[in-house]
Amino acid sequence: MDHHSGKSSDHLTINVTRRDDPVSEVTEADAFASVRKYPNIVVRGPLFGLAEQRRGDRPRWRLLGELDTGFPQMARDELNSHLWFKAKDDTEDRTVRRSLLEAVARLETDPVNEVTADGVRYRIVRADEFTRIGDGRLEPPRATDPDDDGWDLDAPDPPSRSKGFVVDHAAAVGLTEGIDRAGLLRLAYTAERFPGDVRADSRRAVTTHPGVVLLPTTFRVVESKELSWSMVTGQYSTPQGARRALVHHLTRPVPQLPDLPDMPELPAWMKVDEKEQAVNERAAKKFMARRRPNELVLRGRRFQVVRVERVMRIGPDGPERPRPSDVDDYGPSKIQPTMDEHGVVTYGD
Template identity: 45%
Template sequence: MDDDWKRQIERLHEGLVRRDDPAEWVTEADAVQASYRYPHLMLRGPVFGLAVQDPGASADWRLVRSATSGTPQEARDGLNSLLWFQAKDDTDDPGVRRELLAAVAVLEREPVDELTVLGVRYRVVRGEEFARSGESGLEPPRPTDPEPADRSWEGRHDTPSPDLGFALVPGREDGLMAGAMRLALRGFAYTGARFPADVRKDSARARTSHPEVVLLPVGFGVVERSGPGWQPQGALMATPHEARRQLYSGLTEFWPLLHKFDDREREQYAQAGEEFKAAGRADEVRVADTLYRICRIERMIRCGPDGPEPPRPSDLDDYGPTKMHPRMDEDGTLHHGE
């Protein structure tokens, strides 16, 4: 452990002692236990989001779209929609609308990762998603992970994404273990022959160009294992219970329709779903040869002198820019079908 690492760990510890918050100490102890039970990091791959730097509000970069997209173009599409709806709903000034629509037109033609519009900088940002693992597999939720006030099982009662408005400022993590994780991840890079050479090269370069790390809010998702590895199922949720509700809905509603189950399979999945629901705070359920688990998901974004890291040259898209919304005049008139 070098001197810089030691000094930063000591500062984190001093801050934790100074706050003297019993609940925080319990959370910290929970994190320490998890580091022993799930000592390995399992990388899922890159995720992309959208950040904004508004000089009129703050010098910090903040997320305005959650960092959960699988490709850069998905995040660019999010920027396209954000600006289009600003032009449609947020202004009556033709000049303001004209500038917003000019930026939309650029996004319809070009795979740009940064735009300045009305003095505000928007950037597609790149992160990494990973989970911890141990002898029993991927890490489930921890006892100290917060649950929503409404823990119903039907309908949509999703907590707003904690990504929205999150400041991408290194060193603001809560707790000693989170700070230690951030410091450890500064040296992370893709290695091994399973990664293409250009991916490894870009990853190594990012350690220098964007040396700092920001840990994003923890999320929760459904994973399944029917063979040697785990596969994600569904979206990242803000709380463990919302991920449990997603799993319950999958077992009892969506997967039987999606996979065209026969009567026996539908009954099997429905029974498993009801047993999972009745258990209350269960984190896994088995159906035939498939194990489903609620998994704790962590993410990070690299930052450099000019802010968060954008997509890398080796990051791939499934499709390119496209027209997403009807044409709009500067007076706000929409032209459908054009």
């Protein structure tokens, strides 16, 4: 791995600027009102993803996609494939391809959180996912959050607002975001539901990575339980994306399988009760008849579209990597066929 110097003190700077345009003023007012109504936060846990730092970007890093995986190894596998396909499709230079494939080979055997290939640093980065809460209710989408009104369940998801996001701690932000970040500087896991080593790593990170950056907001559907919440959908870049995912969850519970001869019968747990399905479809239809609804109650179950934030800790050398207490269910492995420096792929070895 190449060694890079030039560490910056930007991770200690929060640059707050006043924006006088009408859109920014409305957004700031909406944010202030929401923070007053939902003053506390609930941390769900870490998410992992990929970032790169090119020579001209230092000290800034750029996200390569969503931070939406729950385990570091899933992000390492994603990086493995990213570099393999760059070697396959994006270069004819044997030296560049060799550098990319050397990084792939290392990711196949070692649980590393950073590699350098063709002069670019690639890092597995972590962020903590949280939502705001007030009077026992999680924060719904804000009026100023990007949104739409479409209900086409087969339409592509809105473009990611995280992919390409520049992690720049010193970039100018509005007053509300500056206050939010200042309030998150000392954030650490304290709840007893987190194991001791997780809490210890969290406290340590406040010192080793004292800066924080807020990533683009995402949205999920959760089901409210008596003392907790459970996730129903993944994360979406707009509230409407999460609403469509809830409708999909209710009306398309299993894939539509072709009616083929000798097709084995579905197991009982995969079968859908027709009466229950009819109830779900009626509830979904009423939900879709409303404009930008954020709550659905169905047979005593309460589904909510919630606003989800992610905070990334920043140190002198950039975004935080996975912590020792961040666990994996499995280790590194070979996930792509063998390729040589000429781009020749060998299958079946």
